Every structure is written in structure tokens, then in C-alpha cells.
Amino acid sequence: MLKSLLKVALTQTPAWKVASSSWRPDGVTVLMYHRIKNETDPFPGTDARTFEMQMRWLKKNCNVITPEQLGDVARQPPRSCPAVLLTFDDGFRDYHDNACPVLRELGFTGLVFLATGAMDDEILIWTDAVTWATHATRMASVTLPWDATQRMAIDDEPSRHRLAEACKRFLKDIPDQQRKAWLKQLTQALEIDPDDGTLPRQMLSWDEVRATMDCTFYGGHTHNHPIMSQLDDATMEAEIETCRRRIIEETQVAPRYFAYPNGRARDFTATTQALLRKHGFELGFSTIEGIHHDGDDLYAIRRQNTAGNTLGDFALRVIGR
Ligand SMILES: [Zn+2]
Secondary structure, X not given: OHHHHHHHHHOOHHHHHHHHHHHOOOOEEEEEEOOEEOOOOOOOOEEHHHHHHHHHHHHHHOXXXXXXXXXXXXXXXXXXXXXXXXXXXXXXXXXXXXXXXXXXXXXXXXXXXXXXXHHHHOXXXXXXXXXXXXXXXXXXXXXXXXXXXXXXXXXXXXXXXXXXXXXXXXXXXXXXXXXXXXXXXXXXXXXXXXXXXXXXXXXXXXXXXXXXXXXXXEEEOOOOXXXXXXOOHHHHHHHHHHHHHHHHHHHOOOOOEEEOOXXXXXXXXXXXXXXXXXXXXXEEEOOOOOOXXXXXXXXXXXXXXXXXOOXXXXXXXXXXX
């Protein structure tokens, strides 16, 4: 009850000024988006109209910065107008279609982390392949390839959603080669080929990347979107190198920023961080929740998920609550 009253109050300027200056006096809120989607899209993400509302609210109430300003702004003394950096993971086509027009109008800059292999091959990143296969299957039940003891009913949308989440949870925590093999068996069991052309292109094209560089910094997000901590060192380095090389080849600009796929503390290692440094990346973004402060690890930068439906939810995320 108290929290919902607080959320409503926070969208009003006087309460926001008090809350933001006392609860979040310094640091930078790095907001994390994925898809900025149309209502009918089968994938999770932020609805395009909600995104626009959030951006207009930021314009009035916050200081939206570029990644180049992160270090300087984090060092600045407390201020009443919170600094916010906008980041978008994976490189979805709807960044070009739905996010950029809003960013341009408001004079904002986005930082987009590209999974370059999915773009090159016009395929789904593997977590989306799981989502799509479980959503599109005509099967009424399935036996998981890695657990033959259980046959799961998937005859309605909630049960298919539960299946997708359970599969992703399992597949994220196993070695990458094993993950690939299980994923193939899963999509076969569901009788779906996620890359058979049924879906319109989901990832940005390189032409769209080049067309949006006026309002965008492009960063790396690996080539094949594996969980870095599930790779051997040579494969980990190849993922970073290939991603970097493809971005340079296509944009003529060396990427300086990187986001770890999935991004939890256990999804990357000290070796991942050292390899990023070695290959010229200056900042590494995690999905560990919180506000970035001066002195924090620059290769494990915290980000705030933007989940939530109201501006009150959003305001709370901005101030780290
Ligand atoms: Zn990702």
C-alpha cells in the first residue's frame, strides 16, 4: 500500500526532487532494455509506447548521459538531477524501428550491445530460439531431452511460458557445447526449427546499424551469445575478438564497451574481464542490479532492469529501489 502510494507520488515533480536527491544523490543509473516491441510480438520486452513515456519522463526529470561521460559524471558531487545511461542488449531490429525515433527527438544517445553472429546469419539468439520453439510448438506435451523421467504438459500459454523459463534456466548453467546439443534436441522434440523463416527478421541489419550511428554507440555482446563462464579460454577470446572484428568491419569504429550475455556475477570471470581489457574494451556491463558509483569495478558495471508497467515503477528503478 505504502509502496504503491510512493510510486504515484514519485511521478510528480516535487516528490521526485526530494526522493531522488536524498535516496540517489550521486552515481549513474544504467538502465537495461532488450526489445522495444510492438504489442503483438511474441517475445518479452518493453512495449514501444511505454518506452516513449519513460523517455519523455527522463527528459523532464533526469540527466541522460553518453557512455563517454560515465566516468566523469560518476565522480561529480551529489546533484538533484540523477544521471542515467540508456543501454539495449542483443541488437534487436526494433531498436532501429521503435527506439531511435524517440531517442533522436529527445536528443538522447543509446548504447547498444550487438550479438554479431545472430545479425550476420539472420538467426535468433539461442535464448530467443527457446522462447520461440516453446511458443510456436503444436505439441501438447514434451519430454525434456535432459530429463527423460518427466513429460510436461504444454497445452496452454502459461505452461509453455513455464517450459521456456525452465529450459533457459537449465541451459544457462551448463558447458556451452552441451548446451548447444541439448538445445538442438529440445527444438527437435518440439518439432520447431526456430530459423526456418517463419518469423520476420528479429536482429538489426548492418545497414540499420550504420543508419543509427548518429544517436548510438555500438558495443560488443559476443558473436554467439554464449554464457562466458561456460567457455574454455580460447573460445571465450574468439567470441570477444570475432564480435569486435565484425563491428569494426561493418562500422569502421572500434567498439569500446561490452555487455556480458546474461550478465549475472557467475556468467563471467576474471579471465573474461582481462580479455576485454586486452582487446581494447574500456567498460564491461553486467546485469547485477544497482547504481554505478565512482570506484566500482569498471568491468562489472551494475545495471537496473526496466521491468514494470507504470512510471512509478520506472522512477523507483531509476533511483535504485
Ligand atoms: Zn543478451
